[in-house]
Amino acid sequence: MTRLSEKLHLLHIIIKISQFSLSTLNLLKALTFKTLTFIPSSIMGEDFFSFHNSNTDDSSIFDLDYDNTRSSAAAASSSASGFFSSTLYRGWFSNDDDDNDFDKLYLVPYRWWSEVETVGEQVGVLYNVISNFGGDDAEIVLDFRKEEGSERSEDTEEGFSGREYAIISGRMWLQALKRHNDSKGVMKVVSGSFIAEDYSQDVFPLQIRLSVSRETNSLVVKISSKDNLVSSYRRACNIFAPKSKLLHIWDFSGQTTQFLIDDKINLPNDTLGEQGKEITLELQAYGFSDSMTVRDENFDEMVEMETSFESGSVKMNGCTDHVRSYSSLRNSQSGSGFRVFGYLGLRGLQNLGNTCFMNSAIQCLAHTPKLVDYFLGDYGKEINQENLLGTKGELALAFGDLLSKLWTPRDTPVAPAIFKRKLADFAPQFSGYNQHDSQEFLSFLLDGLHEDLNRVKSKPYIAIKDAEGRLDEVVAEEYWRNHLARNDSIIVDLCQGQYQSTLVCPACNKKSVTFDPFMYLSLPLPSTTMRTMTLTVLSTDGMNLPTPITVTVPKCGRQKDLIEALSIACSLRNDEMLMVVEIYKNRIFRRLTEPSDSVALIRDEDKLVAYRLLKDNRNSPMVVFMHERVERPCEFERAIPNLKLFGIPFVARLENLYTGFDLHKQYLKLLSPLLMPADDALNDYDDVGITTNEDSTMEDVVCPTISDSNTGSDTGTEDDQCSSSDFQFYLKDGMRSTEIKMNEPLPVPKFSDNLEVYVTWSESMIEKYDTCLLSSLPEVLKPQLYARRPQESVSLYKCLEAFLKEEPLGPEDMWDCPSCKKPRQARKKLDLWRLPEILVVHLKRFSYSRYIRNKLETYVDFPIDDFDLSTYTSKKDSQFSNHYVLYAISNHHGGMGCGHYDAFIDLGYRKWYEFDDSRVSPVSEDDIKTSAAYVLFYRRVA
Ligand SMILES: [Zn+2]
Structure with missing residues (x-):
């Protein structure tokens, strides 16, 4: 408070403020209340500040401060001190964030303002201004006298004399600036040049002292060289033409009416009516310095025009510069007489720590036509305070504030800290500084803005009526009406x-x-190319070695496509089927059991095995053999030897396997292809064992194995004997491990369809079999170091077609058929019916599943000039065009989670810029189509 009190020079009652607005006046009023205990009431009464009460109609014009609801509350009860303290708080702290031009007043040439101001939108008050140049004391004194019956009439030629000015609010100024900028864009493209000049020297602040003269019922404005920079004062001299006697100044800001109401000075006699009571305020003068620069170019034109302004209140001497510039303006139609200040809307956004996802999406929205105009305009009146789904307008206000900062001509980036805080209040997942999905952010933001700006105050309940054979047009219209009855906002509009x-x-x-x-x-990315996948096929009849087989499947295909391709490649017999599993650390990690799952869920580095199984015994429990061997941690240590798994597990059906011996025999059979060729001349059984396939020969395979493994004396007479020395079998059931005895029946757990058997190999068996054949398991796709895979390309239309394609619903979202009264896997077909003015297209690059998060780097070939949706809309008689042009792209570079977002934006007339957080730089239209494109923003063309 002490800091604030110091601002008030109460003894002189010169209240020096830098921002003069309703909120500031409220602030002053609040201060007045706060300090009343210290000041005699005769010096500072309430009346001076009570102008709100008598002028509530103008509250929309006053709406410079976004908190207009509170302002009107103030108008209703002038002594609500709770309100004032909150205004005080907010007004003071908003300055910490960033520069805010909205509470400032701007003085601009009337013509400049009227060129872009919507006719009849604003009501101005006209003042005749007599200027007196003090000369020696370096002070311009302006006497503002309200013109009788000065409600603005539209057919008069006001403003064209060049001696007429307008006082407008910061918001109006910014809107006008943007509209001028938009129209300059057209001009610049035509002329083929693009000049960015420093606009900042065109805005200069002018400290003026304002007082009210009781004698003349007028406002007295003093511009002193003491208060101002020399350059500002000189320019002020130029503007207010000290030698001239009369100017016209229109006040569109509504501010001066606060001093003069009904042509009476609304001040108590004993207070501010006294001489010397002044308010200092800062006025931003804009649009004057250019008058010098254009003069030479258009001199001939101006001389021609000059004569027509000889009449009226215009004094030509001493102020001809201005007359010339305005008359030249009048000729050139487009406003070229005013300074070219470069394109607006080129301010970057600071990265607050992983906020590029947000910055990218905000910039796209901040350059969305109509949405910008909306948020630069008087949107405060549409804030929905009651909506519980919204934030009572806080998100919308923070967004509007951010947008206006982005459109204020400055070259420093904006820090979206307040906005981010409000967003986190609405959607807590965005608090903190983690990377997020720009599309997800966009969708939350649009939702939040919609709820905050929903014109529907209480949503009616509407029962959905059945179509009952009515025309599509009728039903669709009914749906839309019902939707609008509950949801009606700028977001819905656009x-x-x-x-x-x-x-x-x-x-x-x-x-x-x-x-x-x-x-x-939200469009899927269909693949036009195939994916090469390598799997290891393993027979379960002991006939073949594990064989790697490479197949190609559509990249976005399903797992059934993969199985089909494999079946053909390995000549699968009719009585066989394939069981595809992923092997991880020598175990079956998972079975690929859902044929409709996408192959995208299989990563290139995965190791897959397809087991050939007989269809006949598909209901028998399965035995999975895992191989383990003793591995000694260190030769010199007498530590307990570890058992370590190796190789691809074997699979067999439990059919006809009753005892441990059966299991043993089955295992040997599966192993037989791996038997090393024996260099022992005595043994010629091996070859027979591998090549024959009759059951009778299986014994032959077994026997030599047994005989070799033994010491040689008792050759293979008893199976029990031999088994103990080659392999040992353990049944794993949870944590329990039971040794399987050869002569005993298998201890099959009840209800089990899967037996896990661990087979421990003896040293001699490891020598006997070629375990390398079992252990070399290729990845689905070997990383190719030599060449990048060719980039695949798909057109945006193909994505749209994939999205609109008729498809059966998944088993997880069945449809309850009202006719059969049963859940059904209905066929679903989407069509576009009503197209919005702004069409946001999200490319589904990210896929999430139980196991894998994946990003597709597919290059989507999207149209820039003409995205034609005519053939994709089912509504035939639309009054709107189905043609769209691209104006913004949110890009995602890099992989999941660690990537970076930026945006490409068309500033109008095919001038593209890259918005990379705080960095903004031009980019050629040829370079905007990349595989990083993630969210596309299209606008409808007529
Ligand atoms: Zn049905």
């Missing part, structure tokens, strides 16, 4: 469209049509 969604029951052909709204299209 961004929402309507799908036609048709469900057909596969059993009874019952058809159901709905027309639901959408805010963006």
Whole structure:
């Protein structure tokens, strides 16, 4: 408070403020209340500040401060001190964040303002201003006298004399600036040049002292060289033309009416009516310095025009510069007489720590036509305070504030800290500084803005009526009306469209049509290329070695496509089937059991095995043999030897396996292809064992194995004897491990369809079999170091077609058919029905599943000039065009989680810029199509 008190020079009652607005006046008023105990009330009464009460109609004009609801509350009760303290707090702290031009007043040439101001939108008050140049004391004194009946009439030629100015609010100024900028864009493209000049020297602050003259019922403005920079004062001299006697100044800001109401000075006699009571305020003068620069170019034109302004209150001597510039303006139509200040909307956003996802999306929205105009305009009146789904306007206000900062001509980046805080209040997942998905952010933000700005104050309950054979047009219109009855905001106006969604029951052909709204299209990326995948095929009959087989499948295909391709490649017999599993650390890690799963869920570095199984015994429990061997940690240590798994597990059906001996025999059979060729001449059984396939020969295979493994004396007479020395079998059931005895029946657990058997190999067996054959397991795709895979390309239209394609619903989201009264896997078809003005297209690059998060780097070939949706809309008689142009792209570079976002944005007229956090730089249109494109922003063209 002491800091604030110091601002008030109460003895002189010169209240020096830098921002003069309703909120500032409230602030002053608050201060007045706060300090009343110290000052005699005769010096500072309440009346001076009570002008709100008598002028509530103008509150929309006063709406410079976004907190207009509080302002009107103040108007209603002038002594609500709770309100004032909150205003005080906010007003003071908002300055900490960033520069805010919205509470400032701007003085601009009337003509400049009127060129872009919507006719009849603003009501101005006209003052005749007599200027007196003090000369020696270096002070300009301006006497503002309100013109009688000065409500603005539209047919007069006001403002064209060049001696007329307008006082406008910061918001109005910014809107005008943007509109001038937009129209300059056209001009610049035509002329083929692009000049960015320093606009900042064109805005200069002018400290003026304001007082009210009781004698003349007028405002007295003093501009002193003491208060101002020399350059500012000189320019002020130029503007207010000290030798001239009369100027016209229109006040569109509504501020001066606060001093003069009904032509009476609204001040108590004993207070500010006294001489010497002044308020210092800062006025931003804009649009004057250029008048010098254009003069030479258009001199001929101006001389021609000059004569027509000889009449009226204009004094030509001493102020001809201005007259010339304005008259030249009048000729050139486009406003070229005013300074070219470069393109607006080129301010970057600071990265607050992984906030590039947010910055990228904000910049896209901040350059969305109509949305910008909306948020630069008087949107405060649309804030929905009651909506519980929103933030009572806080998010919308923070966004609007951010947007206006982005459109204020400055070259410093904006720190979106307050906005981020408000966003986190609404959607807590965005608090903190983690990387997020820009599309997810966008969707939350649009939702939040919609709720904050929803014009519907209480949402009616509407029962959905059945289509009952009515025309699509009628039903769709009804859906849309119902939607608008509950949801009506700028976001709906601009961004929402309507799908036609048709469900057909596969059993009874019952058809159901709905027309639901959408805010963006989320398109899948269909693949045009194939994916090469290598799997190891393993027979379960002991006939073949493990064989790697390479197949190609559509990259976005399903697992059934993979199995089909494999079946052909390995000549699968009709009585066989494939069981595909992923092997991890010599175990079966998972079985690929869902044929409709995408192959994208299989990573290139995975190791897959396909077991050939007989269809016949598919209901028998399965035995999975895992091989383990003794591995001594260190030769010299007498530590307990470790058992370590190796090789690809074997699989067999439990059919005809009753005892440990059966299991043993089966295992040997599966192993037989791996038997090393014996260099022992005595043994010629090996070859026979491998090549024959009759059951009778299996014994032959077994016997030599046994005989070799033994010491040689008792050759293979008893199976029990030999088994103990070659392999040992253990049944694993949870944590328990039971040795399987050869003569005993298998201890099969009840209800088990999967037996895990660990087979421990003896040293001699490891020598006997070629375990390398079992252990070399290729990856699905070997990393290719020599060449990058060719980039695949898919057109945006193909993505859209994939999205709209008729598909059966997944088993997890069955449709309850109202006709059969049963859940059905209905066929679903989407069509576009109503297209929004702003079409946001999200490319589904990220896939999430139980196991894997994946990003597709597919290059999507998207149209820039003409995205034609005519053939994709089911509504035929639309009054709107189905043609769109691209104006913004949110890009994601790099992999999942660690990537970076930026944006490409068309500033109008095909001038593209890259917005990379705080860095903004031009980019050629040829370079904007990349595989990083993630969210595309299109606008409709007429
Ligand atoms: Zn049905």
